[in-house]
Amino acid sequence: MGKARSKNQIILQSNALVTVLLLLLSFILGLNSPDGDTLPPRNGEYTTAPVGGDTGQLRRDPASLRGKIIVIDPGHGGINPGSRGVGPKPEKDNVLAVAWDLKGMLEYAGAKVIMTRDGDYSPGGPKADQLEARVDIANRSRGDIYVSIHNDWNKNSRITGTTTYFYSPDGYRLAAALQRGVTAELSSRNLGVRWASYYVIKNTVIPAALVELGFLSNKQEAILLSTRSYQTKAALGIYNGLVEYFSNR
Numbered sequence: 001m002g003k004a005r006s007k008n009q010i011i012l013q014s015n016a017l018v019t020v021l022l023l024l025l026s027f028i029l030g031l032n033s034p035d036g037d038t039l040p041p042r043n044g045e046y047t048t049a050p051v052g053g054d055t056g057q058l059r060r061d062p063a064s065l066r067g068k069i070i071v072i073d074p075g076h077g078g079i080n081p082g083s084r085g086v087g088p089k090p091e092k093d094n095v096l097a098v099a100w101d102l103k104g105m106l107e108y109a110g111a112k113v114i115m116t117r118d119g120d121y122s123p124g125g126p127k128a129d130q131l132e133a134r135v136d137i138a139n140r141s142r143g144d145i146y147v148s149i150h151n152d153w154n155k156n157s158r159i160t161g162t163t164t165y166f167y168s169p170d171g172y173r174l175a176a177a178l179q180r181g182v183t184a185e186l187s188s189r190n191l192g193v194r195w196a197s198y199y200v201i202k203n204t205v206i207p208a209a210l211v212e213l214g215f216l217s218n219k220q221e222a223i224l225l226s227t228r229s230y231q232t233k234a235a236l237g238i239y240n241g242l243v244e245y246f247s248n249r
């Protein structure tokens with residue numbers, strides 16, 4: 001028992017060290033981030049976000065995360081792999097890895113994290129509606145915000161880039177901050193902040209956004225999305241977005 005515990009403590013400490021180093025790196029590199037432009041809709045599924053535009057200086061204070069309750073929703077899981085694409089791993093694996101990295105960073109900053117799933121299973125169990133289960137967890141959480149993490153797919157394999165979706169007006173500022181954070185960290189093509197009536201962002205009662213990190217239908221991006229370094233960068237991008245969001249409330 002004693003031995004196992006000290007081993008765990010060493011692992012925890014080295015995880016914390018990695019997180020601190022990453023946060024320092026992001027602080028050095030992430031001071032300037034591109035604005036979340038809004039592109040015309042690609043098809044009839046969604047319309048562009050209202051272009052309000054952020055005015056004034058955006059603040060970034062990691063202390064603003066202290067005590068916040070963040071619901072992280074890694075998409076898919078279990079029998080539902082999400083997009084398979086052309087990369088080595090399905091969407092469900094890629095986004096779970098990002099979620100775990102993000103959880104570590106947020107907890108280190110003093111936030112409380114609730115995951116809709118923390119392994120390869122369907123939230124709510126095999127018989128439940130997994131989308132309903134995710135929304136139930138978010139709505140019972142007394143959380144401050146909800147972030148759903150996904151990988152995208154398109155029949156045009158040349159399309160690459162990051163898109164963040166919102167449904168209600170109170171999700172727009174969250175989505176815009178996440179989009180800025182992720183595209184800055186990944187140096188991915190900025191496909192904009194878009195409105196969509198996806199079930200999980202439509203039915204959550206707290207500010208909600210859904211991040212599509214990149215496309216599994218594009219060879220290069222599919223490979224990147226499955227690598228640990230890119231997954232950690234994606235988590236850092238979401239983290240930076242959350243820092244911005246809570247700093248400017």
Ligand SMILES: [Zn+2]
Nearest residue numbers: 075082150151
């Ligand atoms: Zn998905």
